[in-house]
Amino acid sequence: MKYVLMFCSDGADTERFARMSDEDRLAQYERVARWFADNRSKITGGNQLGFPTNATTVRWSADETPLVTDGPFLEGNEVIGGYAEIDVADLDEALRMAKAWPPRGAVEIRPVLG
C-alpha cells in the first residue's frame, strides 16, 4: 500500500533548528541519512523541497478566476520541508517509519489512491 509521508515543521521547530550548533546540526543530518538508509527498501521516491519563501500558489476565487500568489499554501508558520513516497503493508508500518523520523516536528501520512 502506497503512502506519502510529508515532513512538516512549525515556527518552534524552525527556531530550534536555527539555534543548533554546527555539530548538532551535522549529527541531525546524519540521523536523517540513516533513517533513509534503514528504510531504503520501503521508499519509492521523494524529495527535499525548496524553502516556502520560494513557493507560488494558485487559488481560485468564488467566480472561479485563478489567482496567483507569492508564497506557500499553508499560512503562518507551518512548513512542509520534504516528502517520501513509501510502499508498505499497512498503516501500522507507515506509522512505525514516521515515528522514527529524527527531526520530529510533524509527519503527515496520506494514503496514495489507485
Next chain:
Amino acid sequence: MVPSRSGRCLAEGRAGSADEALARVFRDEAARLTSSVVRLIGDFGVAEEIVGDTLVIAIERWRRDGIPERPGAWLTTTAKRRAIDRLRRDATYARKLADIDRGGEIGPDEVDDRLRLIFTCCHPALAPNARVALTLQAVLGFTTSDIATAFVASEAAIAQRLSRARRKITEARIAYRMPADDELPERLASVLAVLYLAFNEGYLSSRPAAPFRRDLAEDAAWLTEGLANLMPREPEPLGLLALMQLNLARSSARFDAAGRIVLLRDQDRVRWDRAAISSAIALLERAGAMGRPGPYQVQAAIAACHAEAETWDLTDWVQVVLLYDVLMSMTPTPIVRLNRAIALREIAGPEAALEEVEALAGELDGYHLFHATRAELLRDTGDRETARVAEAAALDLTRNEAERTLLQGRLLTM
C-alpha cells in the same frame, strides 16, 4: 422461528425487560458476528456496516416475533445474506462471491478474533469518538440509534461518524490484526481509554432524563472483564475493571430519592456494595502482583482508599495524595492535578489547594468541575462573593440534569 420465552415477554408488551433481553443478546453476540463477517468479506469497513444494518433488522423482527432460539445463528445468516447482496453489487468483490458460492462457510470462532476486533476498533489513527462508536456497535452490538441516545447526539451525526471511520479503516489500510509486542502498550492504553470513556458516559450520563444509565456502564465493565480474561498477563485491564467495579459499588448511594446527586463526602456508605468492593480490591491485588503499575491501577487504588474508609474524614488522605503524585508521574493532566488538589485540601487546607487549582485556570476554564471546585475552596477560605461567581460559571457549563440541581442548590446556599 419459534418465539422463545423472552419472545412471549415481547408479545405481552413488557417493553422494558424485553429491550433489556434484546440488549443482552446483542452484547453476547455482536463481537462474534462482526468477526465472522470480517472473515467472510475481508474488509472491516464494509463488514462493520453490514453488522450495523443486521442489528437494525434484528430489532425490528425480534420485537415483532420474539428472540429466536439461536439468536447468534439468526444474526450470522442474516448478515451473510446481506454480505452476498453487497458483494454482488460490487465488481471488485466478484472473486470473494465465487468463494462463498462454492460453499465457503463462515468458520468457527478463533480466540484471537475478539482481541483483533477490539484493537482495530480502538486504533489510535481513528478519532477518539469514532473509536467509541465503532466499539459500541461492532463489539457490544449497539445500534446507531442507541449510540446517539447514549451520547446525546443526533443519529445522523453518529451515522456519519461511523461511516467516516469505516472509510478511513479501508482507505488508509488500518490492518485487522493484533498489534506487535512493541506496539502493545500504546495500543492497549488506547483500548482502555475507549472503555473508560464509554463507562463514564454511562455512569454519569448527560441525558436529561436519566442521570445514571446503568446499561452503558455495565456493558463497558463487561467488555473490560472480557478483555482482562483474554489478556491475563496484562495488569492494566484488571486495574480498569477494579476501578469500574469500585465506582459501580457506590452507585446506590450516588443519588437520593429525588434523583439528586449525593457527593462522595455525603454518601451513606452503608449503601455501598461491600461484596463488590472486596471483589474489586482482590482484582486490584492480582494486578499489583504482576509488578507493572499503570494509571488505571493507580486510579483504582485511589478509589479503593475511598471504598475502605468508613467516612470521608477517616479516609487515608495522605495515601490518596501520594497516589495522585504517582498518577501525576504517569499521566500529568490538568484534571489529575485538579483531583489531587481536592485531596490536598484535606491534609494541607483550602488555601494550599486553592493555589493549586488557580494555576489550572487556563487549561480547565471550560470544565464545570473546575469552577465548582474553585467555588467550594473560595467559600472555605471565606471569599463568598467570588465563590458565587465561580458557582454560576460551573452551572453554566454542566449539561447533566442531576449535576445542575446540585450546583443550583449550592448557589442558593451561598
